[in-house]
Amino acid sequence: MRIVAEHLSYIYNARTPFAAKALDDVSLTIEEGEFYGIIGQTGSGKSTFVQHLNGLLRLPSSLKRKKKKKGKGVSPVLRVGEFDLSEKKTDFRALRKHVGMVFQYPEYQLFAETVEKDVAFGLLNFAEKGKKPSDEEVKRAVWEALEAVGLDPKEYAEKSPFELSGGQKRRVAIAGVIVTKPEILVLDEPAAGLDPLGKREVMDLLHKFHGDWCKTVVIVSHDMDEIAENCTRAAVFSEGKVVKEAPPKELFRETEELSSLGLDIPLVAKLCEALKERGVKIECDFTEDGFINAVLGRAALRGKEGQA
Ligand SMILES: Nc1ncnc2c1ncn2[C@@H]1O[C@H](COP(=O)(O)OP(=O)(O)OP(=O)(O)O)[C@@H](O)[C@H]1O
Ligand SMILES: [Mg+2]
Numbered sequence: 001m002r003i004v005a006e007h008l009s010y011i012y013n014a015r016t017p018f019a020a021k022a023l024d025d026v027s028l029t030i031e032e033g034e035f036y037g038i039i040g041q042t043g044s045g046k047s048t049f050v051q052h053l054n055g056l057l058r059l060p061s062s063l064k065r066k067k068k069k070k071g072k073g074v075s076p077v078l079r080v081g082e083f084d085l086s087e088k089k090t091d092f093r094a095l096r097k098h099v100g101m102v103f104q105y106p107e108y109q110l111f112a113e114t115v116e117k118d119v120a121f122g123l124l125n126f127a128e129k130g131k132k133p134s135d136e137e138v139k140r141a142v143w144e145a146l147e148a149v150g151l152d153p154k155e156y157a158e159k160s161p162f163e164l165s166g167g168q169k170r171r172v173a174i175a176g177v178i179v180t181k182p183e184i185l186v187l188d189e190p191a192a193g194l195d196p197l198g199k200r201e202v203m204d205l206l207h208k209f210h211g212d213w214c215k216t217v218v219i220v221s222h223d224m225d226e227i228a229e230n231c232t233r234a235a236v237f238s239e240g241k242v243v244k245e246a247p248p249k250e251l252f253r254e255t256e257e258l259s260s261l262g263l264d265i266p267l268v269a270k271l272c273e274a275l276k277e278r279g280v281k282i283e284c285d286f287t288e289d290g291f292i293n294a295v296l297g298r299a300a301l302r303g304k305e306g307q308a
Contacts, residue, residue, distance in 0.1 A: 001081030001098060001184055001216065003030040003053060007074045009240075010048050010057060022048040024240035030218060035210060037227040037248070038220045040237030041262040046220045047104065049237065050186050052078060053218070054099040055085055055092040062088050080184065097126050100182030104189045104220075106173035110161040115151070115172050116142050118161055122176040145179040146172075149205060167198040174202075178209060185209060186218045191226060199223070203230055228252060228266040228286040236261060249285040 010023040022045045030036045038046045051057040059076055062085060078085040083095045103109065112118035119142045127133055133141070143153040149171040156164075161172050170190075178185070190206065191199035203226065210217050221227055227234050228248045236244040236251070238261050244251065252258070252269040259265075265273075268291045272282050282298065284290040 002032050002079075003028075003184070003216070003218075004077060004079045005029070005049075005052070006077035008049070008052065008059070008076050008078060010045075010052070012048075022240055023052075026237075026240070026242050028235055028242055028245065030216065032215050034216055034218075034232045035206075035230055036216070036218045037231035037234030038218065038237065039222070039224070039227060039234055039263060044237040045240040046237050047188050048240075050101070050188055050218060050220055052085070053080060053184070053186050054096050054101045055090075056101065059086045061086045062090060064088065093126070096182075097180055098182055099184045099186060100177040100180065102174055102177050102185070102187040102190055104192065106177075107161075107166065107169035110169060110173060110176075113160060114157065115146070115159050115161050115164075116153075116157040118172060119145055119175045119179050123179045126180050141179050142175075145175040148178060148209070149175045150201070151175070167194055167201070170194065170198075170202065171205075174205070178214075181213045183214060184216045184218070185214050188220045189222065190219055191221070191223065199226070206230075224252070224264050224266040225268075228268060229288070236263070248287075252286045 006027045008023055008026040009021070012018075012020045012022055026045070026049060038050065040046050048057060052059070055062075059078055061075070076086060080095060080099060083090055083098075085095070110118050112121060116139075120138050123133065123138055123141055143157065146153040146156060151168065151171055156168075156172075161169055164172065174190070185206070187206070191202045194202060206217055206219070207230070219226075219231070231248055233245065233247050234251055235242050236258070243261065244254075244257070252265050255265055255269065255273060266286050268284070268286045268288060271291065272284065272286070275282055280298075282291065282294045284294040
């Protein structure tokens, strides 16, 4: 399923003195199969954008009974596969089966007495009317989801989510979304607030899902290393607009442009810059492996030159 947004705008508290323009004419296409990054300063519209992808925030045209006006200005478009999110008649419940959304700090939304019940909620919530899964089916899916996020169901299913560590709670919250195996997984800052090992584990999980049943991953992140290491492409949001969109390899070459937007660059890009100032040019994709290989390649070349 391809995600296509054209001329998307969003104003919170429209027509009130508190109106805040959060998206301003955003056009963006995310292809099926991508591991797509969304970056930008705080308040730039990242969460507002991703919350449109499962219809949590809606286009005005999808809320009105009236037919869309024709010929006046450009109409916003938002399509996720076959789903046209600008239409009122769109089945948003069916859409949410395909687009799983993990919010920023999702562990704050855990509420059930046990881990098992919390994860099951996601599944029962999406069950079609008259097609309620049996207790056995629910249990099987929940246990599978817990295993998929690296929590042994025998140990954790009966625990209260509130007894768990921050990282474990995050996993339970992710399990509650992946229990329906959505083909698009959207995560708002999935690794925020975790320690470096916890961050890496969450990203490893996402890659595991991506190589398995999940076709497309979209992550919002403040962590440029995370974007460089994991993403096929990334979009830079600034004041509600997409100001740049490129694979990390191109994006992080524009050091000055990014810092003018208040953004950092990955550690590897900083190392490349520092080496360049010392007269050593390293061409790499700004991943750790890419950097190490480029440095080793250079060293091998110099060794050969030395021998000659
Ligand atoms: N519920 C809301 N009511 C009113 N204004 C809001 C609301 N949510 C967001 N905004 C405003 O919309 C703009 C975009 O917010 P959004 O949360 O999308 O930014 P963000 O890029 O996700 O920021 P962060 O990195 O801090 O999560 C900001 O100016 C914000 O103040
Ligand atoms: Mg946000």
